[in-house]
Amino acid sequence: MADLQPPLDEPIYDLAVRPWTNMYPPEVPGSYVARVRNGVEMFQIGLDERPDGPAMHFFDQTMTHRQAGDYAHSVAAGLADLGVKPGDRVGLYLQNDPQFVISLHAIWLLGAIGVMHNPMLKARELKYQLDDAGVTVLICLESLYETALEAIGGTQTSHLIVTSEFTFAGENPAPILGKKIALDLGEALSLEKMFADYLGKQVEPYSADPAEVALLCFTSGTTGPAKAAMITHQNVAYGEIYLQEGRVGRDDIVMAGAPMFHVTGITGHIAAARLNAAPMVMFHRFDPGEYLRWLEHWRGTFSILALTAYIAIINHPDLPTRDISSLTKVFTGGAPVSPAMIARFEEVTGKYMHNTYGMTETSSPTHMVPYGMRAPIDPITGALAVGLPASNVYSAIADLETGALLGPGEIGEIISMGPDVVPGYWNKPAESAHALRGGVMHTGDVATRDADGWFFLIDRAKDLIIVSGYKVWPRDVEDVLYEHPAVLEAAVIGVPDDYRGETVKAFVSLRPGYESTTVEELLSHCKELLSAYKYPRLLEIVPEIPKTATGKILRRELRA
Template identity: 45%
Template sequence: MPSTPPAPPHPWTRLHPAGVPADLTPSSPTLLHAWRRTVAARRDRPAVLSFDRTLTFGTIDAQSDALAVAFQRSGVLPGDRIAVHLQNDPQWLVTLLAAWKCGATAACINPMLRREELRHHLADAQPTVLVSLDSLYADVVAPLRAELGVRTVITTAPWDLFGDAAPPTVFAETWGPRRIFADTVDWLQLQADHAGAVPDPVDVDPADVALLTYTSGTTGRAKGAMNTHGGMAHNVQVYASWHSIDPDDADQPDVVLGVAPLFHITGTVAGLGLTILTGAPIVLLHRFDAAATLEAIERHRVTFTVAASTAYNALASHPDVLTRDLTSLRKAVSGGAPLGPALVARVAERAGWRLLAVYGLTETTSPATMVPPGVDPPIDPASGALSVGVPVPGADVRIADIETGEVLGAGAVGEICVAGPMVVPGYWNAPEETAHAVRDGWLFSGDVGVLHEDGWLFVVDRKKDLINAGGYKIWPREVEDVLLQHPAVREAAVVGVPDEYRGETVHAYVSLRDGTTAEPAEIIAFCREHLAAYKYPRLVSVVGDLPKNASGKILRRELRTTELPRGGTA
């Protein structure tokens, strides 16, 4: 980032919620230090709530001690990688803590990856140990193990931490019977062999790499962002302070709902991290299911969650939203995918939740900006984008020229750049990509946005998704926001496709709400009423579901490269 004069005091400091300082120092230098403090104070208190079962902090601590001992005895050294290949199950928290107790780095692996995708992640991380769901091992992991030199594989079933209790029926078709393999270590046997053992003491430094969190790959091959212990401690503290997370609140104790996948940076920071730092229990439901999630909010009196807008859309569209008591959820944060005014209004009407946007990336260890509680975010009059908030404590946000990288003034459209303790030092084994993305401590995000004088940030779109139709520049998000205002449209995604006359033209893919119908011509006509002539889609395809990654972000690149049904034209 080119040098600039010192920035004046941020005028947005008045917007920060009471009690959140502009300069924030984490209460613990790392989350491992925080865990030790939390366990000492809350050993017999609930740490994980899963359906109708509860695990205490003491149980999680003992299990992670036993696993850490097993890691050390298998030869794991500080700095080694331990791959975590699990769904949102309690074993995720146990494995994460065990890795840190050995000074190792947890490599977060998406359990939805197929064999070729998994090959890339494991070849990049080169883990010493892999902890995997038994249901994934035989078909996905085993064929790659010898090729990639993974020395030890530990397999576990989702319900392993709950003893002889019967698993919930909601995922009965995917739980299956426990599977034990001759060439893996069984979780339950490992825990029995090392019960009561304590690992050799290892400390971690804030600069050490806590996680390898792989970028979502929405624009290309995933890269392993090196999230540090210090960066994680800072941003977990941001969430805790910003939203006043307090498990001992006299009126309503905070309970965290883990909707975001735990292998995603938001899942670890705004989910597991909050439990580690504050002692607020976390609700884990294996994977996202709208009915199970709504039931859990009511059962456990959930107060806080971070989820993608697509998840909130699914929850608000489910019929159970009208019969469940969801009033406990007072802190509903949306990130990872665009949040438009139409969806905000729909969720408020159907579920009663006031969604607050957060903007961040894997490379910023989750939040860089957030909407303060109790504040209505503005809408950018030029782009129609709903603000994603103001910079969080410690973060500096600027807009740079997309071509030159020069700093632009307030109100200019350019690339969003972030600096602060939450920015990663780079990508694992990728010096060229690191040099391109992180320059003099500034992360060049690849997102295009506008920063107003009062500090409100607006995300316009991804730089690579810009559509050039006959010389006119079109940002897909603006068209998608209009599509979502159509009463029949549930989800929408817009891409540019080749056009002989205009070079590119706008192609919209939409899915419809249950019980509704809409023809492509009708949707095109609706857009013509609300958009300039060069912006409205000439092609509309109605599909069952739009392709998404595990965090709920719609994958536009798959729409560009995968042949899906094409609808009407205009």
């Protein structure tokens, strides 16, 4: 840790030497050195310590660490014959299937860089990412082949490798996989052919320096065009935060419900499991019914998902009939969480949901509620704590205009530094310099902290609504909406108003059984609990709130 220890005379670190470490449970260290240097070493843990132990449970099938490693070496040998070398970019246009994990391991065995592509992307969007990252090889699912083929035209992508979502699904594939399709693959290659042609091949593993780029993960694009954050091998290694503060251990079973193309899937699922040689439970993509089914079947113990996913779980009709008693470590992140939602989740499941805070640019949470602790509520803002700054992380609240550091109780922007913060964006030096001013990540998220070091997220700075000169944070209104028993999901934006400048508009989706709830009833609820300038003048009941694939609310679509 010595090479990561910042000079304490730098302003950001002058915080009474990180007082929040005094709040940590005894088992959580104030700092630690990651147990591996790179992704290859991370995968090697399972091969060394539990070669014949389960690495992945895919539906009702199981793959051992040895089997997964052999497949990865086969793919690496095949990619090497295609000319893939250290630093080359290989795209993954896949769901949460074993091929994702196998291919990622193969990419790192060659010292190449994995580029994560959301499988919901259309051809035009995928083409932008392929061009932006300079992807030379793209691995995609058969169901995405036509889109991928259209997207690679005119790009640097010279090889398209296809794989079937049914390959490891067993004799009775789950309906969520859809129907098998007959494809004319033309000259496209397949992972399955690589598995056969390079059976038994072993490549010489590339030993990446921790500072080398391991992944390019595109930001969710909730506020603008997506940028490719450069996730280093060090960033991946410090996914160990889930072991230190989430207390994920060798005997845990990780429920891999978040998309693996996202940093939560990379560090919160793959790293959290592989650093322990623990198994993951995978089921192609998130579906609340499938999550509950395989949680019960495999006795999953650890979960980190977006709040919207947990909302879907507690409202799913299968929940009362499923045994979820094995699930003991529940975490969430990706958006502000209201105290009402935490309470509702615990009431329904008996499980306490631990809050976390991070972003693509931090690869892992910079703030967490350590396992076994409960998040306090800020008495001034009513916000639920997103956590304490994590081990190795230095964080502060800075003035939104001047950048000056603020004290407890003052509202400003979260700024952080630590081994999980990325070095910048791929081929975007100006954007990198702006986000990482002075080497410190400026998040754009507005928060406050208390004297003990608990951080309370208020909202995105860009989402602030100014009503007749008064500041309204969407979270304040959303929290009140979530207190109404009819509300499933809520999102709030500001819309132009000739008199007030802006006015508050809310969008709400309703829980099953509450379809008769009226707009007037919800507005009256808000009016009763909010100041006159805060309560929404406009409210629209919608079937579903638009979200990214990772569960974040797309306010720009609501504003359109």
